[in-house]
Amino acid sequence: MSATAPNSHFLDLKDLPSEVLRHILNTAKVWKAARAGMPKGAVDVGTPLAGHTLAMIFEKSSTRTRISFEMAMRQLGGSSVVLQGAAMQLGRGESVADTARVISRYVDAVMVRANDHATVVELAEVGTVPVINALTDRSHPCQLMADMLTLEERFGSMEERKVTWIGDGNNVATSLIEAATRFNFSLTLACPRGFEPSEDAVAWAEAEGGDVTLTSDPQGATRGADAVITDTWVSMGDVDAAERMKAFGPFQVTSDIMKNASADAVFLHCLPAHRGEEVAAEVIDGPRSVVWEEAENRLHAQKAILAWCLGKI
Numbered sequence: 001m002s003a004t005a006p007n008s009h010f011l012d013l014k015d016l017p018s019e020v021l022r023h024i025l026n027t028a029k030v031w032k033a034a035r036a037g038m039p040k041g042a043v044d045v046g047t048p049l050a051g052h053t054l055a056m057i058f059e060k061s062s063t064r065t066r067i068s069f070e071m072a073m074r075q076l077g078g079s080s081v082v083l084q085g086a087a088m089q090l091g092r093g094e095s096v097a098d099t100a101r102v103i104s105r106y107v108d109a110v111m112v113r114a115n116d117h118a119t120v121v122e123l124a125e126v127g128t129v130p131v132i133n134a135l136t137d138r139s140h141p142c143q144l145m146a147d148m149l150t151l152e153e154r155f156g157s158m159e160e161r162k163v164t165w166i167g168d169g170n171n172v173a174t175s176l177i178e179a180a181t182r183f184n185f186s187l188t189l190a191c192p193r194g195f196e197p198s199e200d201a202v203a204w205a206e207a208e209g210g211d212v213t214l215t216s217d218p219q220g221a222t223r224g225a226d227a228v229i230t231d232t233w234v235s236m237g238d239v240d241a242a243e244r245m246k247a248f249g250p251f252q253v254t255s256d257i258m259k260n261a262s263a264d265a266v267f268l269h270c271l272p273a274h275r276g277e278e279v280a281a282e283v284i285d286g287p288r289s290v291v292w293e294e295a296e297n298r299l300h301a302q303k304a305i306l307a308w309c310l311g312k313i
């Protein structure tokens with residue numbers, strides 16, 4: 001594929017055609033292999049983002065996203081500026097639009113983790129540099145690119161394979177629905193009643209010909225799965241923790257649930273994890289868990305996302 005225009009946003013998987021997502025994943029694989037054995041702070045051969053700077057805006061907490069994006073820019077030969085939303089004038093009421101206009105004058109791209117998805121969309125609409133969604137209340141597309149890299153490293157193509165999501169129909173679940181549709185695998189989501197994924201995401205998948213099934217039966221949902229994925233029962237910004245703890249009890253991923261999955265099934269979790277809540281320690285710390293590879297792959301997937309947004313691949 002030829003280089004893209006240097007102002008392509010990465011807001012949601014549904015906004016991008018499968019070929020672009022495939023191209024990003026393939027690049028991530030090649031670049032990951034090319035730097036095997038190198039020190040983590042060493043720059044990649046060719047320094048594709050030399051001279052480029054990424055601004056990173058965080059309205060919510062982060063460990064993986066912050067470190068992996070910062071190291072991604074360093075390895076690509078560029079640099080980054082980390083900003084806490086609350087410490088910016090944005091946190092005192094400066095508009096998103098004015099923030100977008102100003103920040104576009106200083107940096108080459110913006111990564112944003114926002115409370116409200118509309119903030120990311122407005123930054124992209126008003127600003128003049130590429131914007132990357134690093135998690136909102138709606139979605140977490142960078143996570144799903146790392147998850148796809150992890151799954152493909154284990155299984156090769158995910159086409160026609162079966163993935164099961166157990167737990168909250170949250171932001172990560174929405175991006176998983178979009179990934180299933182774009183990468184053509186079968187997805188079953190087992191969620192408690194009242195905590196199903198967004199109707200819009202499910203309707204979009206149906207309209208696009210995606211193979212997405214909803215159920216409230218975690219045992220049945222796991223039958224024959226190649227991968228079982230879960231996430232916290234209480235996401236950042238959720239205010240109904242007590243109600244959630246009650247509703248989600250039967251949705252813990254235990255070794256009993258994993259027994260229904262295929263013999264070589266893997267377990268994924270975007271982290272941070274809560275052992276004894278959404279996942280039993282024996283599963284996340286057991287032989288089927290690929291969560292540490294998954295966390296590392298945030299770095300590799302995002303390097304390719306950054307390079308694509310900036311028109312370098």
Ligand code: CP
Nearest residue numbers: 062063064065270271
């Ligand atoms: N998975 C993920 O996005 O982790 P952080 O919240 O630590 O960035």
Ligand code: NVA
Nearest residue numbers: 170231235236270271
């Ligand atoms: N669903 C979680 C994901 C954290 C990476 C949250 O939004 O808090």
